[in-house]
Amino acid sequence: MRAQSSAIAPSRIAVDAPQQRSSSFGVVQAALGVTAFSLTFPATAWGLEGFGPWSLVAVRSVLAALIAGGCLLALRVPLPARAHWPGLAVVGAGVVVGFPLLTTLALQTSTTAHAAVVVGLLPLTTAALSALRMGNRPSRTFWTAALAGAAAVVAFTVQQSGGALTGADLYLFAALLVCAAGYTEGGRLARVMPGWQVIGWALVLCAPLGVIGSALALSYEPVHLTGHSVAGLLWVAAGSQFVGLVVWYRGMAVIGIPKASQLQLAQPLLTLVWSVLLLGEHLTVAAPLTAAAVLVCIAVTQRARG
Template sequence: MVAFSLTFPATAWGLDGFGPWTLVSVRSVLAALVAGGALLALRVPVPGRRHWGGLAVVGVGVVLGFPMLTTLALQSSTTAHAAVVVGLLPLTTAVLSAVRTGHRPSRAFWAAALAGAAVVIAFTVQQSGGALSGADLYLFGALLVCAAGYTEGGRLARVMPGWQVIGWALVMCLPVAAPAAAVALAVEPVHLTGKAVAGLLWVAVGSQFLGLVVWYRGMAEIGVARASQLQLAQPLLTLVWSVLLLGEVLPVAAPVAAVAVLVCIAVTQRVRA
């Protein structure tokens, strides 16, 4: 959760020196090389074919989709705004998990879920001047693909170590990420600065690999529901980092909306069983 809370500020740093397509593709390549090296060194066997579909969902959602959509959003959105919108991620994951597993949450769960969604939509519309912006659409799309990746990753982490789930997902995406990185580096300008390099390294190794290693392992040990409760503090932590690392000035609505979403998600976790 701490690793993920730094993702948006690190992405903002990375965008100071890299184009969006370069940042996302290179981070995926670097993370895949780290993961592939670990899998190779430990001689981990290739997963059975029955797991490939789930790993592909993790790859599309967590490795490619979420980083790309949030990076595009952060070109015109502040990290504080993005943190509040993506604060709905635990709730979205809970909903998709319920659909995927066939569980039937209570009416109280759905009431809290709808309330949390309403808070986020009201916040985004208010901050965007009465209508959803392009950045907001990117962020809502990122919510859906990442929630799908989390749901499938949590399911797979029950049958294989969590680090192998994200490791194989990264390796599966390498044939797409590597050519994309080559093209992006040739097309988009690169200005190497200390912040840009630090941001790239963090989103590649910290957010894309190490953070997900710990995350999937935690979900496997304590379950998706309990793990998602730990993520409730992520938006608030990101707001803190946005002030300390980026010098952003928070609108009053940002922390208020973040706390409101936190309360709604907490209710869903208490009543979903």
């Protein structure tokens, strides 16, 4: 019996090793998505220097759709099955249209630090919606760490914004809900089709709306092209709207929606770092303390069993 058990052990190790590598690669991909998303608010602030809010959102969706459509055509990807189109519509409504539009409108009057409150609450909301939509049941340890991380992020970002609520909060909380719905549905679809195709087809699906919106918005909102505005537009279109979502959905498909969503607890802090470097905002001494607390929470959620 001992000889038999010793012979089985190496085979188990051989099976577990690829799974561990796959899981680690999934975490890396999801983390790259979070990094891309963390630049969205500063890039949007740059874009608003030269574009109106409606023009910025519409043009970014058209540019992202052109990139996605070109990739789909070049690789001759067949149309998704009919059963997937409702889910793709949810992804498009939440991630392609809803979240960009609502946060851009909010950033007209809100600082990036205040808007980061939404991002701090997004992981918890995404995990909750995925539990309702897909029957996920994370452990109590997972939920405790998630709530602690969200509380730390909210406390920090509210303190950074002076603790006062603004009229932009309605936009931000609405953006939180629609984005969580888009992430949840996109993560579900990424289990049956490549993640880049999920966001690619969602962008193509929304392209007609983006073209019409661009034509209307550009005719009413003045455009003043600057280096910042062009760079901001290009990033939110290519980086945030396509490349970031590609690696994000691929990561979610590997490690699961709840665990991937908790990596976004680091996103508000990364956004604040970019805000200092790109927008000249100032951080308090609370930043490193909050960063340490969030990293601990992320480590716990990644190790907690679902």
